[in-house]
Amino acid sequence: xDVRRAGGARxxxxxxxxxxxxxxxDRPCDAPEVWCEFTAALDxxxxxxxxxxxxxxxxxxxxxxxxxxxxxxxTSTQGIFPIRFEAVELDTDDMADFAVSQFNIKPxxxxxxxxxxxxxxxxxxxxNFEVSVVRGPVTTSTTSSSYSxxxxxxxxxxxYSAPFIVRxxxxxxxxxxxxxxxxxxxxxxxxxxxxxxxxxLAVYWVSDLQVNGP
Amino acid sequence: MIxxxxxxxxxxxxxxxxxxxxxxxxxxxxxxxxIVAERALITDFATQPAGLWANTGALTASNxxxxxxxxxxxxIFTNTPSRLFVGFSTLPNGGVFxxxxxxxxxxxxxxxxxxxxxxxxxxxxxxQIQQATASGTPLVLQDMSRKVIASTLATERFxxxxxxxxxxxxxxxxxARIEFLHDNVASxxxxxxxxxRGWYRRLGxxxxxxxx
Numbered sequence: 001x002d003v004r005r006a007g008g009a010r011x012x013x014x015x016x017x018x019x020x021x022x023x024x025x026d027r028p029c030d031a032p033e034v035w036c037e038f039t040a041a042l043d044x045x046x047x048x049x050x051x052x053x054x055x056x057x058x059x060x061x062x063x064x065x066x067x068x069x070x071x072x073x074x075t076s077t078q079g080i081f082p083i084r085f086e087a088v089e090l091d092t093d094d095m096a097d098f099a100v101s102q103f104n105i106k107p108x109x110x111x112x113x114x115x116x117x118x119x120x121x122x123x124x125x126x127x128n129f130e131v132s133v134v135r136g137p138v139t140t141s142t143t144s145s146s147y148s149x150x151x152x153x154x155x156x157x158x159x160y161s162a163p164f165i166v167r168x169x170x171x172x173x174x175x176x177x178x179x180x181x182x183x184x185x186x187x188x189x190x191x192x193x194x195x196x197x198x199x200x201l202a203v204y205w206v207s208d209l210q211v212n213g214p
Numbered sequence: 215m216i217x218x219x220x221x222x223x224x225x226x227x228x229x230x231x232x233x234x235x236x237x238x239x240x241x242x243x244x245x246x247x248x249i250v251a252e253r254a255l256i257t258d259f260a261t262q263p264a265g266l267w268a269n270t271g272a273l274t275a276s277n278x279x280x281x282x283x284x285x286x287x288x289x290i291f292t293n294t295p296s297r298l299f300v301g302f303s304t305l306p307n308g309g310v311f312x313x314x315x316x317x318x319x320x321x322x323x324x325x326x327x328x329x330x331x332x333x334x335x336x337x338x339x340x341x342q343i344q345q346a347t348a349s350g351t352p353l354v355l356q357d358m359s360r361k362v363i364a365s366t367l368a369t370e371r372f373x374x375x376x377x378x379x380x381x382x383x384x385x386x387x388x389x390a391r392i393e394f395l396h397d398n399v400a401s402x403x404x405x406x407x408x409x410x411r412g413w414y415r416r417l418g419x420x421x422x423x424x425x426x
Contacts, residue, residue, distance in 0.1 A: 029231055036216055036225035039241065043218035046248065050220075053255050059418030062316055064377045090316060090379050093423045114318070116375050118358065165338075165361040167374045198357060202377040204318065204417055 011037065017045055061093035061113075061205040063105045070122065071196045073186070081186040083119070083199045095203065104181025105203045107174045112206045115150070116169030117184040120198040129194070130187040131166050133201075135179050149185075163197055171206055221248065263312045264415040265292030267299040273405040274328070275394050284392040286412050299412040305346075305389045314382035317414045319343060319356065320375030321392075324409040327368045329401025335364045337403065340393040341412070343378045347387075355379065355388065364398060379420060 011034060013020045020037045022030070065085035073081050082103050088096045095105050107113060119131045132149035151168045172182070184201050188194065215237075216225050224240045226233060267286045275281050285300040294312040298304070311317060321341050338361040344352035358374040380388055390412065396403045 029228070031234055032226040032228045032231045035234070035237065039218045039223040039225040042245075043221045043223055047220045049252065053252060053259075059316070059421050059423060061423060062377065062417055064379075090377065090420060092316075092418070092420060116377075118374060118376060120357075120359075163361065165359050165374075167358075167360065169375065200356070200376060204316075204377065 017041070019045075059092050061095065061107060061109060062090055062203070063088070063093070063095040064090040064200065064202040065096055065105060067199045068197070073188070073194055073196065081188070081196075083184045083186065083196070083201070085199070085201065090202075093205075101181065104183045105201060106179070106181035107203070107205070108177075109205065110174055110176070111208050112171055112173050113182070113203050114169070114171050114206050115182050115201070115203050116167065117201045118165070118167040118199070119184065119186065119196065121164040121166075121186075122195040122197045129164070129166075129189055131168050132185050132187060133168050133170070133172075134183050134185055135172060135174075135181070152187075173209060175209060259418075261293065262416040262418075263294040263297075264413075265294055265297055265299075266290040266411060266413040267292070268408040268412075269405065269410040270407060272407050273394055273410065274402050275396060275404075276402050277397055277399050278395075280393050280395040282393045284394060284410070286392065286410055288408065290411070299390055299414075301389050301391050305387075309380075309386045309388045310343075310390060311378075311380045311385055311388055311414070311416075313416070314380050314385050315419045316417045317378045317380060318375065318417055319358065319378050319412075319414040320373060321358065321410070321412040322371070322373030323405060323411070324369065324371045325394075325396075325403050325405045326370075327364070327398055327401050327403050330398075331364050331368050332398045332400045335398040335400075336361050336396060337364055337370050337372075337398075338362075338393075338395045339372075339374075339410075340391065340395070341374065342391045343388065344391050345384055345388045352391070364396075377417075378414075 011020045012023050019041050020034055022034045026034065065087065066089050067083060067086045069086065084102045088098065093108060095107055115133050117131060117133050130152050132152040134149050150172050151170045182201065182203050184199065216227060217223065223244055224237055226237045268288045268290055269284065269286045270288045273281050273284065283301050285298065285304055287298045287300060297310065297312055299310060323339055325337060338359065340359045342357045342359065343355045345355055347353050356376045356378045358376045360372050360374045362370060362372050364370060394405060
């Protein structure tokens with residue numbers, strides 16, 4: 001590809017990345033200038049690559065929240081129970097901010113993320129419930145109509161003794177910063193009370209959203 | 215000589231055009247060193263320690279009688295030689311995890327009743343990544359246990375996973391605690407060889423990302 005400089009001389013460049021190079025028709029004394037344009041262009045391209053590699057090495061975006069103190073839920077007063085986490089065990093990319101919310105992990109980079117949640121419920125009248133990973137408005141005022149589950153456990157039903165230990169997870173896209181964050185909710189399917197013993201929510205980056213070329 | 219702003223690539227000053235051969239050599243050497251370094255970083259990232267192991271022998275449990283201290287030592291795949299997915303009793307030198315960092319760890323199981331199925335009975339796998347402590351009470355780094363109700367098909371398949379942070383100074387003390395328990399009165403329940411599988415993959419270090 002040829003482009004014309006302000007002074008009228010032509011500079012030939014590679015097609016994809018527009019790296020300038022000297023051709024046989026150029027004057028020998030033009031070489032230093034073309035050379036410096038080449039190294040400047042190369043410098044910019046390599047800097048972008050360095051930034052990308054630096055994100056992977058030594059690590060990727062990851063966060064893990066935990067809760068290990070009991071919390072009693074009364075299903076007669078609230079239908080959906082968002083889990084309020086207590087501790088940030090891991091966060092490599094400032095995705096967990098308890099000053100803003102104790103319910104969510106919010107990625108800063110668009111991409112696909114692996115999300116996994118595990119919940120243990122102790123004694124209670126409820127032995128029939130679902131746990132969902134959600135991406136959206138997870139707050140204390142969450143209702144059944146204000147969330148859209150990404151992954152939900154099979155409803156646990158039975159008479160076996162507590163604890164009831166369930167998990168939900170999968171790979172989900174984070175396509176816009178408008179989402180509030182990845183969170184976890186418990187949806188009791190029977191009325192009564194129950195106590196949550198342990199909950200964890202972990203998120204890590206898997207890939208960018210862009211489609212790979214051929 | 216002029217150097218580019220971030221990569222320090224050399225280019226000649228206008229009066230140096232007679233020395234282009236020397237500049238080309240310097241640029242080539244500089245560029246080669248950069249490519250070698252970047253390739254090493256990418257290769258390191260793309261070949262994180264990973265492995266998949268399974269139980270070697272069948273595990274048959276009676277109602278209410280747990281099978282404890284299960285080791286899963288048959289390697290189906292691993293790029294970290296000499297590693298086993300084991301508990302403290304057989305913890306190898308250096309621990310289960312080959313280096314410090316954050317690991318995605320998980321397991322899955324298929325189990326079958328040898329006879330009848332008791333309605334409402336449970337099947338439980340306790341699967342914890344633990345770290346030995348001086349007090350003797352292990353520290354649970356990640357509890358991935360699961361407890362499910364038995365289906366009427368007399369075969370249960372389930373699993374769990376989570377993230378585990380392994381420190382460099384404590385890595386040699388980290389192992390897995392695996393137990394199998396059920397309350398199926400009607401018959402024993404068996405996990406055949408190869409049907410209890412544990413796996414991990416290192417995701418990276420706990421270092422904070424600083425680039426945008």
